[in-house]
Amino acid sequence: MxxxxxxxxxxxxxxxxxxxxxxxxxxxxxxxxxxxxxxxxxxxxxxxxxxxxxxxxxxxxxxxxxxxxxxxxxxxxxxxxxxxxxxxxxxxxxxxxxxxxxxxxxxxxxxxxxxxxxxxxxxxxxxxxxxxxxxxxxxxxxxxxxxxxxxxxxxxxxxxxxxxxxxxxxxxxxxxxxxxxxxxxxxDMRAELTALRGAGVWLSLSMTVMFAASVFALFTYMAPLLGEVTGVTPRGVTWTLLLIGLGLTLGNVIGGKLADRNMSRTLIGVFIVMAVVSTLLTWTSASLIPTEITVFIWATAGFAAVPALQINVMTFGKAAPNLISTLNIGAFNVGNALGAWVGGSVIAHGFGLSSVPLAAAALAVIALILTLITFRQPVNADVATAIN
The missing domain is CATH 1.20.1250.20 (MFS general substrate transporter like domains)
Incomplete structure (x- = not known):
């Protein structure tokens, strides 16, 4: 290395x-x-x-x-x-x-x-x-x-x-x-800006926004969910967050290897798993062990998308690699803010902490739909080879 x-x-x-x-x-x-x-x-x-x-x-x-x-x-x-x-x-x-x-x-x-x-x-x-x-x-x-x-x-x-x-x-x-x-x-900054005109680029950035929104709709309120719904102690919350961190690390490595094999299938698979697991957390959050298992799988699946999303925008925005990959990081942060707002709105409207995972699942489904649309966009031979 x-x-x-x-x-x-x-x-x-x-x-x-x-x-x-x-x-x-x-x-x-x-x-x-x-x-x-x-x-x-x-x-x-x-x-x-x-x-x-x-x-x-x-x-x-x-x-x-x-x-x-x-x-x-x-x-x-x-x-x-x-x-x-x-x-x-x-x-x-x-x-x-x-x-x-x-x-x-x-x-x-x-x-x-x-x-x-x-x-x-x-x-x-x-x-x-x-x-x-x-x-x-x-x-x-x-x-x-x-x-x-x-x-x-x-x-x-x-x-x-x-x-x-x-x-x-x-x-x-x-x-x-x-x-x-x-x-x-x-x-050539003018060429890089011109390269942003393609629909595939903006759909790819939108995928990133919705992915991050799904993750942070749940992650932002994970600690109160664990404490108030699952009944985990403050020390237990710390250990669960550490478990989530390990899942994020593992998912990042696995996601990189899977994306090298087939980027489009990796992203589609990850968003399906995120939607399913987030939905399951609505019910498993009532018990400690099922919760720990569910959040670990959720974290692993979630961060498996990160390298694929970054390579995806670099592929669709091949003519503007610096600008497009930088915009993708901005898209992650827009998604972070959007997800936190969505999760907070669910709680503020009286649906309760146990409904936050459902909101995260819905956002993951939107990311999946955007992914399916994105990979139906006309692409040149190089891009097609990279994403399939």
């Missing part, structure tokens, strides 16, 4: 940790900066919006740079943003720092996916992208709980100092090990 892939995965780990760890530190941040918990919660929303808005903007800003130089520049922004978070004197500065950090997120994963796919043979592209995204899943398994524990022990600022250090290590690794391709095609 190329060391350059490991450096991309380490970078993904750092970025994923800084995105999600704030949720575990909200009470500490709120108390220290004198804001309410809901007010502190806007730090999560601000980051997600920064990713969604910043992704295409940073893709255009870095369009003329070689991909290695673009990734190095984005990691420098990430380091500066996290250092600002650690040194923030008040809530407004922290929000500004979170948005600065988020600017690099979408473009880094987008460009990084293109680089990862080009580091290996064509028949291993999805596995290479999955390897990079393993850093993101490990951020949920290890980075978030360890970062939360560090922040609770030594103050929330210590977590952002720690992530800054990981960012510096990643930066050094990218400079040292990432190959600089002399024959790399220069990007």
């Amino acid at each position: 190329p060391l350059s892939l490991l450096m991309l995965a380490l970078s993904a780990f750092a970025i994923g940790t800084t995105e999600f760890v704030i949720m575990g530190l909200l009470p500490d941040v709120a108390a220290d900066l004198g804001v309410s918990i809901p007010g502190a919660g806007w730090l999560v929303t601000g980051y997600a919006l920064g990713v969604a808005i910043g992704a295409p903007f940073m893709a255009m800003v870095t369009a003329k740079l070689p991909r290695k130089a673009a990734l190095v520049s984005l990691m420098v922004i990430f380091i500066i943003g996290n250092l600002l978070c650690a040194l923030a004197s008040d809530y407004n500065v922290l929000m500004f720092a979170r948005v600065v950090t988020a600017l690099c997120h979408g473009a880094f994963f987008g460009i990084g996916s293109v680089v990862a796919a080009n580091l290996v043979a064509p028949n291993r592209r999805a596995s290479a992208v999955a390897m990079m995204f393993t850093g993101l899943t490990l951020a949920n398994v290890l980075g978030v709980p360890l970062g939360t524990a560090l922040g609770q022990y030594a103050g929330w600022r210590s977590t952002f100092f720690a992530v800054t250090v990981i960012g510096v290590i990643s930066l050094i690794g990218l400079i040292r090990f990432l190959p600089a391709k002399r024959d790399e095609e220069k990007l």
